[in-house]
Amino acid sequence: MKFRIHHLALLSLSALLIAAGCGNNNASNSSTTTNASGAAEATALPESSKLNIKVSFYPIYEFTKNVAGDLADVEALIPAGIEPHDWEPTAQDMAEISDADMLIYNGAGMEGWVDQVLESVSGTPLITVEASKGLDIMEGTEEEEADHHHEEGEHAHEEGEHAHEEGEHAHEEGEHAHEEGEHAHEEGEHAHEEHSHDHGGLDPHVWLNPTLAIQEVRNIEAALAAAAPEHAEDFKTNAEAYVAKLEQLDQEFKDGLKDTKRKDFITQHAAFGYLAKQYGLTQVPIAGLSPEQEPSAANMSKIVEFAKEHKVKTIFFETLVSSSVADTIAKEIGAKAAVLNPIEGLTEEDRSQNLDYLGIMRQNLEALKSALNE
Known part of the structure; x- marks a missing residue:
């Protein structure tokens, strides 16, 4: 797996003096080389350096932290409880990215600000890792x-x-x-x-399919091993342990969803296409890829008609955004509204319950089993 590695530009000197306080760059001794094919490759960081890693949002944080263990400082740029689709980095965020060794993000259009960051920041080499690189990315369900x-x-x-x-x-x-x-x-x-001029977009929600989450973990492992080869075996051990948990999760989904009474489910946000495809289900989204998208009256009418025809008793909404659309349809057809979590960020309730990616995915499995067996 080859990773895109970019030389990122520093902000203007004055901006860095204000935002970063002229701090020393942890990646100042890292470098890039070019392989025989002309692609850039990361050389190892000094052994004394502990990797300073910035990641985009929660699932990527979870995957990276489980691979890195105590061998890196991993920090998510998007705070907990913030819907990540429309988040934009501040000047301080840009300065912190420029001061990091690595930036790891999901890709596939999830983080619309990444290209801006790569164009706006330069200086010492920063290793950037698109965790979804090489995955079979689907077109958006719109x-x-x-x-x-x-x-x-x-x-x-x-x-x-x-x-x-x-x-x-x-x-x-x-x-x-x-x-x-x-x-x-x-x-x-x-x-x-x-x-x-409406060309749609790619569906970035690969992390909701445990088998694709495994591939993202493997991509992250390979990037960390390339950056700190002296810890490659540690990263491998950590990754293997976490992959085993993801494989168990995948098996639980297979077992739990293989014999359900129905195979279609209605969601407020078209985030579950990869999960549905993996387990033989059909996602019926009220709106498209953006959780903030308002469905048309005609599309709402179609969803209501579908729900009545198929005797749907649960309409799924998600955390971090308003449930008003799902509530409206549920009320119209006499159904209930329930959470199906796209895990784009932890809520305060999630944090208070010490929930993580695995725990929330198991909650999603139980919600699907309940709705599909009504």
Whole structure:
């Protein structure tokens, strides 16, 4: 597995003086080399250095911490309880990243700020690791919504043409009708144009499939071993122990979901495509990849119709965002709303219960078993 390693730029000297206090860079003695294929590779850090690792958000923190153990200082950039999709780094965050040895992130479009960071920060070599590198990344589950917008655009465009023609020919009704026709025509063009620029995106939620989580752990292990080869065996031992737990989790999902009465479940956020694919289920999302996306009235109607037809009794919502959409549909069909956690960050309740990735995934399994056997 080859990792993208970038020479990141320092912020301007004045910004660093303010934000970083002119601290010494822990990675100042690290370097990069170029292999025979021309790809950049990380050389080892000095043995005296303890890896200073910044990670993007909670699942990547959990995977990295379990591999690194006590051999690295691992810190998540996105605080607990913050929805990560729209988080942006501050100047202080940028300074801390520039001062780190490694930046590990999920990738696949999850962290929209990564390219900005790589372009804005330079200086001593920083090893960057895209944990999802090499995984089979799926397209985002927004096809039905996109089709709906396309149909709306086409319909509005046709209405605009029709109204425009009426305006042209209805001279007895005056210029007002003509202007209305022009206006509707422009609205149709606008709706049609909006669709033509809506290309969707990749689904980054690979960590919700335990088998893909294992691959991310392996990628992180390889990166740490390359950066600190004197600890490679320790990283391997730690990774093997954690992978064994993920393999057990995978088996629990297989056993728990193989004989359920139904195979489809409705979610507020299209985060569970990888999990559904792995265990033979069908995710029916109310909205798309962004948890903040508001579904259209037409799509809400379709979901209600589907739920009634299939006698769905549970509508899943998630932590960190409002449950209002799921609550509305649940009330409409006489169902209940329940949590299916995308594990994009720990809540205060999670922390108070000492829950981690494995614990929350097991809660998700129980929630799915309950809903799919109603």
